[in-house]
Every structure is written in C-alpha cells, then in structure tokens.
Amino acid sequence: MLHTTIFVLVNGLMYGLLLFLLSSGLTLIFSMMGVLNFAQVSFYMLGAYLGFQLMVWTNYWVALFLAPLLVGLLGAAVERYLLNKVHMRGQVAELLLTFGLSYLILEAVKLAWGVNAVNYGIPRSLDFPIFSIAGVSYPAYNVFMMAVAVAIFILLYLLLKKTRLGIIIQAALGDRDMVGMLGHNIAQIFTLVFGIGCALAGVAGVVGGNILVTEPGMALSLLPITFVVVVIGGMGSFTGALAASLLIGFLQNYMMTLNVSLAGLAGLSMGAHAPFYELLNQPLSQLAAIMPYLLMILILVFRPQGLMGKVKT
Amino acid sequence: MADRAYTRGLSLPQGLGPGAFFVVSLAAAPWVFNSNAALTVLSLMAVAVVFALSYNILFGQTGLLSFGHAVYYGLGAYFTVHALNYFAVSRIPYPVELTPLLGGVAGLFFGFVLGVISVRRAGLGFAMISFGIGILMGSLALILRHWFGGDGGLAGNPAGGTHLFGLTLTSPLEIYYLMAAWCVVCVALIYFFTNTPLGQMATAVRDNSERVEFMGYSPYQIRVRMHTLAGFFAGVAGGMAAITNGIVAPDALGFVLSGEVIIMAYIGGTTIFFGPVIGAVILSFMQIQLSNYTNAWQLYLGLLFVFIVIYAPDGIAGLLKMHAPAMRYRKLHHLLPAYLLVAVPGGVFLLGLVFLVQMGYALHGAQIFLTQSFTFMGLAFDDHSVWTWVIGAAVTAGAFLGARPGVARARCAWERITVEIKAAQALASRADGDTG
Amino acid sequence: MSPPALRLENVNKRFGLAHIIRGVNLDVCHGERHAIIGPNGAGKSTLFDLISGRFSLSGGHVFLHGKDISGHSAYRIRRSGLARSFQVINIFPRLTVYETLRCALLWSLGYRYNFWRRIQRLPEVGRRATELMEIIGLGAQRDVSGAELSYADQRALEIGITIAGEPNVILLDEPTAGMSRAEAEQAVQLIRRVTAGKTLLIVEHDMEVVFGLADRISVLVYGEVIATGGPDEIRNNVSVRRAYLGSTAEQETSAHAASH
16 A cells, blocks of 8 residues: 555656656746747657657767757747747637647658657666665666756746846736837747747657657657646646646556546446446546546636636736 | 638628539539549548538637547547447438438537537637547547447448438448538538628627627627537538448547648638638548658648648638639739749749658658669659759759749739729729719 | 616725725716716726726626626626727727627627527618618728728727617727827717717716716726816816826826837
C-alpha cells in the first residue's frame, strides 16, 4: 500500500512535470501574445528529432543547447514571415495558421526522418538507476528532466514578474500603441516571445523525446493533453498550468493502479445488455487515458475560468 | 464584398443559379465517371459536401471554430450501422434508404448535449474544448470495443432489410443516386436555415455576440441551437458514409477527420455558402486520387491551406467571387496579361517545388524500398547527385523571383479596374436617380 | 402614483480596489429626457453598463417600471423594454444595414429562435426594417455592410439598433461623439424624433446638445451624483460650476494636449 502510494507520487510528479514542460511554451505564447499555437507540439517534435540528430553527430549536451536554439529560430522566423501577416485578423486566423503549420512540420519530419520511430536514447552519463521503488528503478535522467522543468518554471516566473522585459511585454498586451510610443518595437518583442515559446517546446523535445518516444505520431498524441492542461489551469496562467499538470499526473497514475470498475465501486451488478454496461464495467485503469478530458468537462461546468484563470467581468 | 453573400438573404433567383448547377452536375456525374470505383468516389464526395456544409453552420455562420466536429459524423455513422444491422433482422419495416436520418438524430442528440457544455465559451475556448471532447469521444470509441467494434470497426449491409422505390442498394450506381438525393436535400435544408431568424441571428452572433445580447437574444442559446443543427447534418453525413462504405471504424470520430473538415471548409471558403462544397470536392479528389501518386499529398494540402489562410481568407470561392464585378463590367481582359505573367513563372515554381519534394521522398524511399531511380513527369533524374538538387532548387527559386513583376503588375491592374468599376457604378446609380 | 420608469437605488460598482460608482440614486420619470453629464472618468459609461446588465452591480438596486432588474442578464433587461447604444461604435461589420435592423427587430416581434420560417417571408420584419432605415436616414445604404459605412452613418445605425422594437426606456451613450456641428444637429433632431413619448437617459459631452434636449440633468462626478435638476438649475448651481462646467474648457484643452 505504501509502495503504491510512493509509486503513484513519484510517477505522477514525473509525468506532471513533463506535462508542464510541454505546456510551458504554449502558456507563454498564449499569455503574452494571445496566440493559441496549435503547432506547439510540432515544435516539440522537431526539438526531439533535432536532439536525436545532433546527439548522433555530436553529444547530448550540445544537442540540449543547439536543438532548442534552432527550433526557437524557426519559431521566430514563422512569427516574422507568416504569423504576423494574419495578426490583424485575430485569434482564430492565427490558430488556423498554426494548425496548417502543424501539417507542414509533420510532413517535413516524415520527409527527413521517415515514418518510423527513431532510436533516441538517454545520454550515457545519466543512464544509471538513481533509486528504486518496489523493484522498479528510476534512471538519473528522469530526475534531470524534473529539474529542467522546475528550473523553467522558476525562470519564466522571474522573467515575467521581475524583469524589465517581462514588464514591457505585459504592458504590450495591455496597450500596444502606448508601448510602441515608448520606443519598444512591439513587432520585435512578439517575434522574440514566439521564438522563446518555441525554444521551450524544443527543450521539452530534447529532454522528453527520449523518455517518451520520438516518432511522427508524437505530436498529435500529446497535443490534446497539453490543451487540457491549459484549459484546466486557466488559459495563460503559469501556476495554473503547473497545478493542472501535477493534478493530471497524480490522478492518472493513481487511476492506473485501480483495478475496480465504476459499477464495482458503486456495488452495481448488471446484465451485459444494460445501458452503459461497457463503460461502467471498464476497470478504471483503462479509463485513465480519458480522465483528463472528463476532468476538463467537469472544470468547464463548475469553474469555467479554470483553476487559476481570471474571471472576465 | 464576397463575405456578405453568406449573410445576405440571397433572393431565390440568385441562389437558384449555383443551386441548379449543383443539382445538374450531381445528376450528370455518373455519365462521365461510370466505373464502379469512380461512382464510390462520387458518393463519398456527396458525403463530404454535406459534412463540410454542416461544419460551416458552426464556423462560417456562427463563428465557432470546432476541432472536434467528426464526433457527430462518427456517432451518426455508428448509429446508422447499428440501425442497418437491427432492421436487417427485425420485423420493423424501416426502409434502409432513410437510415441516415437516424444517424442525423444521433448527431442532433449529441450535438445538443455536448453543445450545452462546449459553447459556454466561444473563440479559442470553444476551439480547445471541442478538441478535448473530440479526443475524449475518439478514445471512448476505442475503449468501448463492443459497441464500436474495436480497431476494425463494425460492418453493416445496406442491401438487407426493407427498401423504398424498389431499390436494392447492391450497385454503386444506386448507392450514388441515393447519396446524391440526400446531398441535395441536406444542402437545400442548410441553405434554408441560413435565411431563418435563427440563421440570421447566428451571423449576428458571429460578428458581434455582445451587441446581440442588447437586442434581447442570448448568444449562448443561439450557439447551442446552431451546434445542435450542425450535429444533425454531420450525423446525416456519417449515416451516408456508413451506407456507402458498408463499414465504420472508430477513426470516423477521430481528430484526423475533424481536421480535414476544417481544411475542406476553409480552402473552399467559409464566408460563402457554396464555398465548402468546392473545398469538399477538392479535398476528396486529392485524398482519393492524388494519394495514389504521391505520399506527399498532405504536404501539398498543408501548403495550400497555409497559403489560403494568409492570402485568401475567403477561400477559393472568395477568389472567384472577387472577379464577379470585373466580369459584370467587362474588365476581366485588363487582368489577363498580368495573370499570365504570374502564371508562367508561378507554374514553373510549383513544378519545381513538387519536383524537389518528390525527389526528397524518393531519396528517402530509396533507403527503405531500394527503388531504382527517381522519375518526374516521365523523365529519370539522379536523386543522389548534388547537382540535381542544386539545379532544381535554383530553377525553383528563380521562378519564385520571376513571378514578382507579374504580381506587382496584377496589383496595379486591380487598382485600376477597381477605380473604373467604382466610377461605372456611380454613373449607373446617378442614372437611376435621374429616371426614378 | 405609478413608479418611475427607471430608478437607481444606492448603486455601487467596484473594480478590485477602485470604487467607480459610489451610491448613485436616480429617478427618471415616464417620458422624461434626462441627461447625465460629468467630467471624463466620472463613471457615466460604467453607470450605463450597470443599468443595462453589461456589468454586475457591486451593490444597490435598479428598478425598471418598479420591477427589480438588478442582476438580470443584458438580454433579459432588453426584453423588459430597456435598450441602450454604445459610445464606441458597436455594430456588425459584415451585416448590411438592412440585415442589422432586421436582427434588431426579431425578438420584439416574437420570432425568437425560429428556424422554420424564411425571414424574407416575414412581411412585418421587412416592413419595419425598411421604415426604421428611412427614419435613421440610411435608406440609400440598405445593402452596405456595417464596416463600410461612414462614421456618421455608423452612429445612426447604432441608434437604429437601439430603438428597434419600440423599447420604452432608451439609454444613449454619447450619440454625437466625434461628429461635426452640422452632423450633431442632425443627430439631435433624429434623437428627438425617435424618442418622442419615450423615456430617455443620455450621456453627452456636447453641452449645447444637453441643454437643448434634456428636461432634467444629473451631474456625475467621481461616481457620485452631485446635483439633479432642470437645465436652468444646473446652469446656476455653484458646486456644479466649480466641479465641472467652469472647468470644462480648461479640461478640454488639457485633455487635447495630453493626447498629443
């Protein structure tokens, strides 16, 4: 029992922080620019592939530095040459553009690396068990990943709340003409923010691509969960995103240990032809994958602004 | 303005033109494409037309960008297949030809229930929520293996059970005409709804939902109703697909399809009623025909989509509509030289792009399948030589730059005829004033 | 005695720490034309937002014909017969003038969420919309979309939307903002015509318009009503002169300078 609890806590923390890593760039771009970047996970995928490629050519640490830089530059170019052309047409046009972009990145990745998973491994220097619970040992690399996630949270928090740039950016959101008159070029700031947001996705790709799997389907498989994190956390809130990531991490890992069904919990026994028989008699571990979406719906019904979102007046 | 056509209550003669063209081409298509395979393709196009128009009830008309519209299509398809299987063995004489209606009812029900939850927000909030609901239902379909038939899906035989008008639904031609009939009925109904009080208020909600509240309407109530209607027609489309294919799998609810319907509607043009029809035909064609020739068709689709989003937000229908005044005032010939100047280098550029992409795929395929050599338009090229790449890239880039003078000239020509048309209009209205 | 058309009782609004509206009491009688004046930032538009249900009240009550409408949603308040216009143009960019007015009429004509009748077949809707179009002087712009109208025409449409469907209490928020003198005079005539016999509450900066139009005037300064009375009373009120009227010219110029 104690083992299970620790198991859930550790796995939940790990998965939750990985989710935060994934959604941090999305949250940054959304909160600063009001752009919902559908291609965020595509940049994550690109980060993972570039990380893999650079690790083959050089080593992991070079990859960890260079891959996010390249992804960030690509992101900045996308903002500069494509996204800002539709900026005036509003959020839906921007979302559609990034949606189209996700197709292009996916096809480009298939073109460059093929349709099968690549063998992106953990760097040897961090590939040793650091502790073990109930016979399952955890590689040091996972702890490294968690440290990166925490570091990014702290950095972003400081960047936005404590630095001049952060204050300017937040002012830019409030009143663009005003800041423009103060001499800070808003267009450049937006390019920079989008670039940083994509670079964050690149970091998540390099760090998370070898914990999960690096294949062309990885973007689409992670996209929904990052959206759910952002909706549950409250759109654009960092602390909200962190809280939602951890909540989902813990809940999902907890559910996976449960072998009982909803009907079993309620003490129902029903015939195979009763309505919802199949749903109610699924073991909860099977339903863990859809739990985040159910949670999202519950949040929407009872707290539409999300955990930490601002209420609109 | 092209975008107004959607909202303006088109008087019947105006609406009748494209409508008559649409019906005639649906009826005549089997004479041109008469192989069984082609007839199935045509049936699926009819399905896509209904699906794309149902999507545009949400996006073009109500301003709701949904990323999970396939849910209602897929559920409609499943209910139809279950109905087919049920009526095949039961004594209830429900005709197979009308089963898409049951799919529609399923779509209507889920469109209402899920709409109540999801349209509490519009804009990006709705986009994300519809996406989440789409993924939720798609995953549920895989978990509930009994009802959804697991990965392989469920089969249903439209030939069994009771039939109307002596149909048997055993030949692709019969199925095609059934689909065409459903398509015409649905298109007519969807068009009808755009001109009702609810349909008009939906366009008002799209434009400015806040002001609608100060007209006495609840935007939420309008959105729920439009979401329900869109669910109904998506369900009918799903039911039509189930009859055409005779099988439905969980990917009918999946995100890939939800994404495709966005692309269909948007490429065709969401601000014009018949726009999504054009998009549905183009995408079905690419999907079914182009995918035989190249693996890269989705890349081309993505490029087309991004191009449309940036440069032609009213889609292909919008581009066509843009030329209507020039046509009416006989100014089209002023544009042709400039268009030719763009078309020649532009065509070379597109060919070059396709060449490079196909060569990339070939190079990649060579590692896996050990294919012999890369052929493009009947010519063999050495895809391993750097020079092939350099020359290809140079020609492509050169063509891109070469198209620029033409674009500038086209822009000039546009400005010129716009002024001329405005002047002609002013003249005409003054003449009106004199006589009246 | 019947209750006043509109009554505000100790209406309050806070945004976080900022206390924007501080206990406003106001009675507007049937058929009265009542103007609210006050310096920039006094909370005039906020007061309209509170009455019309755009914002929720932080305290107090609003009564419409004696019925408490505090906390009602905007569309419910509109259905009870109170309509408003906006200071910043708030129309439908892609709908034509005719379509816009038709939409504005639908609820009051009882068509609600009807989806089984063609809108062109509803003779009353078409007739009333055409009438309204002539009244606001946009008959020639029938098929022009909201975004393409000139500024003055957008303002006229703004009023058209507001008066569609015969509301009995009308709130107009700076209907002549940004207009030339001639345009403003036309607008005043229009307002006179369309609000005859109705209750009107108007926020206006143009003093000529205010004193020419209003039966009674209330002065709002820093979220409080400091005086209410007839035009002459207000003109001669010492505290009003000190707080507002006397300093108007000065403020206008300084505001002008600040915006450059």
